[in-house]
Amino acid sequence: MRAAGSLALSWLRVSAIVLRYLYLLRGSWPRIVELAYWPTVQMVLWGLVTKFFATHSDWVAQAAGVLIAAVLLWDVLFRSQLGVSVVFMEEMYARNLGHLFASPLRPRELVAALLLVSVLRTMIGVLPAALLAIPLYRYSIFDMGLPLLAYFTVLLMFGWAIGLVICAALLRYGLGVESLAWASIFALAPVSGIYYPVATLPEWLQPVAWALPSSHVFEGMRAVLIEGRFDPGLLAGGVGLTLGYLGLSAAVFLRTFNVARERGLLLQSGE
Amino acid sequence: MTDPAIVVTGLRKHYGRITAVDGVDFTIDRGATCALLGANGAGKTTTVAMLLGLVTPTAGRISIFGEDLLADRYRVLPRMNFSSPYVDLPQSLTVRENLTVYARLYGIRAAGDRLRRLGADLDIDGLLDRKYRSLSAGQKTRVTLAKALLNEPELVLLDEPTASLDPDNADRVRSYLRAYQQRSGATLLMTSHNMTEIERVCTQVIIMRAGRIVDRGTPAELVTRYGLATMEEVFLDIARNGGDAMRECG
Numbered sequence: 001m002r003a004a005g006s007l008a009l010s011w012l013r014v015s016a017i018v019l020r021y022l023y024l025l026r027g028s029w030p031r032i033v034e035l036a037y038w039p040t041v042q043m044v045l046w047g048l049v050t051k052f053f054a055t056h057s058d059w060v061a062q063a064a065g066v067l068i069a070a071v072l073l074w075d076v077l078f079r080s081q082l083g084v085s086v087v088f089m090e091e092m093y094a095r096n097l098g099h100l101f102a103s104p105l106r107p108r109e110l111v112a113a114l115l116l117v118s119v120l121r122t123m124i125g126v127l128p129a130a131l132l133a134i135p136l137y138r139y140s141i142f143d144m145g146l147p148l149l150a151y152f153t154v155l156l157m158f159g160w161a162i163g164l165v166i167c168a169a170l171l172r173y174g175l176g177v178e179s180l181a182w183a184s185i186f187a188l189a190p191v192s193g194i195y196y197p198v199a200t201l202p203e204w205l206q207p208v209a210w211a212l213p214s215s216h217v218f219e220g221m222r223a224v225l226i227e228g229r230f231d232p233g234l235l236a237g238g239v240g241l242t243l244g245y246l247g248l249s250a251a252v253f254l255r256t257f258n259v260a261r262e263r264g265l266l267l268q269s270g271e
Numbered sequence: 272m273t274d275p276a277i278v279v280t281g282l283r284k285h286y287g288r289i290t291a292v293d294g295v296d297f298t299i300d301r302g303a304t305c306a307l308l309g310a311n312g313a314g315k316t317t318t319v320a321m322l323l324g325l326v327t328p329t330a331g332r333i334s335i336f337g338e339d340l341l342a343d344r345y346r347v348l349p350r351m352n353f354s355s356p357y358v359d360l361p362q363s364l365t366v367r368e369n370l371t372v373y374a375r376l377y378g379i380r381a382a383g384d385r386l387r388r389l390g391a392d393l394d395i396d397g398l399l400d401r402k403y404r405s406l407s408a409g410q411k412t413r414v415t416l417a418k419a420l421l422n423e424p425e426l427v428l429l430d431e432p433t434a435s436l437d438p439d440n441a442d443r444v445r446s447y448l449r450a451y452q453q454r455s456g457a458t459l460l461m462t463s464h465n466m467t468e469i470e471r472v473c474t475q476v477i478i479m480r481a482g483r484i485v486d487r488g489t490p491a492e493l494v495t496r497y498g499l500a501t502m503e504e505v506f507l508d509i510a511r512n513g514g515d516a517m518r519e520c521g
Contacts, residue, residue: 016375020361023368027402090361098358099418102323103376104348261327264286267320267358 009112013105017113021087021120035121039075039129046071047137065139066225070194072130072141073221077155077192077214078185079125083118084163085170085181092175097266107257111250114167115160122156147224147235151217154238158213161245162188168249168256171265193218213238213245274337276301276426276458277322282331284317284482291317293482295331299475301425304452304459306469309479310510315462318479319428322460323353335426349377354419355430356412362404366395366414369403370421377422389417392447394440408435416444420451429461433468441465445472466503476502478509485509 025031050067091097100110134140141148162185169177191205192214201209209215216238223231260266277299284292292314299305307315320326322333324344333340335347360369367386374382390396393413398406406414412435419427432448433441445468452459463469469476470490478486478493486493486509490502497505 010378012378012380013376016372019375020364020368020372023364023372024361027363027365027368094361094363095359096361098323098325098355099360099373100376102325102348102351102353103373104345104378105376106345258327261325264317264320264326266325267316 009106009109010104013103013109014113014116017100017105017110018116018120021090021113021117024090032124035079035125036128039072039079039125040132042071042075043068043129043133044136047133047139050137050139065137065141065143066222067195068133068137068139069141069144069221069225070218072126072133073151073155073217074189074192074194075126075129076122076152077159079122080118080156080159081163081166081185082159082181083121084114084160085166087114087117087121088163088167088170089175089178089181092170101266107254111164111253114163118160118163119156122159144221144224147220147230150235151221151238154213154217154235154242157242157246159185161242161249164246164249164253168253171253171256171260174265174268188212188214191215197222210237211241213241216241274301275299276303276336277460278332278334279318279322280332280334282318282321282333283329284314284321284326285329290482292321292328295479295482295484297477297484297487299458299460301458302452302456303475304448304461304473305475305477306473307460307462307477307479308469308506312481313479314482315479316430319353319430319460319462322428323351324348349422350424351426351428352377352419352422352424353428353430354412354415354432356408356415356434357430358415359411360403360415360418363402365400365402366406367399369414370399370418373418374421379422382421385421386417389420393417394443409437409440412436413440413444423455424457425455426458426460429459431463432461433463433465441468448472466501466506470502478506480509480513485513 046067050064053067054064091100130141166181166184169180191201191209192212193201193209198206198209198215198219216234220231220234220238223229223234275298279295279297282292282295283290295314295318307318309315317326321328322335322340324340328341336350338347340347364372370386371382374385379385386399387396390399393416395410395413395417398410398414403411403414412433416432419429433444436444448459449472451457461473473490476488476490476493477484488496493505494500494502497508499505499508
């Protein structure tokens with residue numbers, strides 16, 4: 001039986017790449033601090049905005065935590081995307097792709113490892129901010145219950161999808177496009193309805209918003225926090241779109257990997 | 272008679288209009304130490320990259336240990352390894368961490384003993400807990416060599432294995448590679464610009480120019496065929512004059 005023809009993964013090889021990243025984190029405390037720094041700063045900022053609006057806006061007063069929950073969930077998407085693309089960039093900075101892919105490591109095993117590391121980075125980044133919001137603003141995002149787990153998962157996976165497309169761009173065009181890793185996701189922010197309903201957007205832009213899983217999640221989150229109801233239709237839309245995008249982005253990454261082998265790009269992974 | 276280690280047939284690589292490798296055929300016997308020589312841009316690196324599965328050929332066939340590399344490189348890659356001064360390891364990790372990661376990638380679960388032995392053999396045991404970035408060029412060369420031997424490969428591809436090493440360390444590495452080969456029966460394919468090294472170590476030489484193989488043989492055969500005194504002179508004659516000395520001899 002030909003192993004390459006199957007979709008089997010070697011968890012020993014996947015764990016090797018995860019271990020490589022754990023070593024990197026262990027040896028560099030600034031990397032760990034950086035992971036938690038921005039989500040915490042964002043949470044503190046939006047917590048203060050919430051406190052102000054709670055007395056000046058009927059809408060925010062209905063559910064005091066809606067902006068804090070929004071910023072924390074947005075960071076799940078942002079961090080999970082960075083968790084994939086920045087870790088891939090580390091291999092490119094290290095000019096290590098040649099060694100990696102001359103070993104028995106399969107591209108899909110690298111992808112699996114990137115996704116696992118992304119979960120880890122997202123938890124390190126967002127969990128301290130979520131916990132800190134409890135004493136600072138007497139708001140616990142965990143009160144959302146099971147829907148939170150569902151929204152977290154959808155955003156995490158959508159972040160993976162974006163991250164894999166960025167990895168494909170890095171592989172194809174080199175580190176010259178690294179700014180994409182940081183900037184591209186912000187293009188989705190205005191149309192994701194993070195802090196306001198999708199209905200606020202101009203009518204022509206609303207179909208774009210509904211094509212994004214993130215819009216379904218943030219609308220669903222507001223339904224839970226403001227109206228006290230869970231909307232399974234919004235969640236189903238988010239899950240379906242995310243799975244579609246994830247499948248597509250994995251295919252794009254693996255196809256780009258083959259292009260990189262055809263063009264000899266695995267040995268030219270520097271700037 | 273055993274199968275050859277490597278059989279390459281009609282190998283070509285084009286990058287757009289540029290032809291890097293232009294119809295190369297060669298066979299390397301198991302247990303041989305073969306040098307792939309040529310001036311910069313001759314096509315050596317691309318050939319080695321294709322043998323490692325890092326670059327897809329435009330045409331041709333590569334068989335390693337009887338397996339078709341292009342159809343299923345993952346059956347062959349665990350039996351091979353390589354080192355190159357031009358492909359780095361992660362700088363922020365220690366030598367031990369780097370080698371532990373690669374041991375796992377090659378399926379070695381208990382890497383401790385292997386690391387200790389290689390550390391002693393290649394004189395890197397004092398470097399194991401240092402960050403890779405803090406090493407000198409020569410130390411890095413020895414570490415990447417340790418990485419190349421981690422899985423006790425049957426085929427080792429070595430890109431300038433003694434580059435950056437002082438004569439003492441270069442000699443130690445050559446002796447170690449010879450001992451490793453005698454112990455394991457491994458096949459070594461190396462590129463080098465050190466012709467003295469080639470004469471001392473290699474049993475077979477393939478010379479490339481402009482993407483093609485222009486000559487091959489043992490170092491002694493080549494020196495005799497060109498009517499020159501050393502491999503260095505043979506190399507220079509081919510690189511500068513396309514092998515005029517042989518034509519005059521012949």
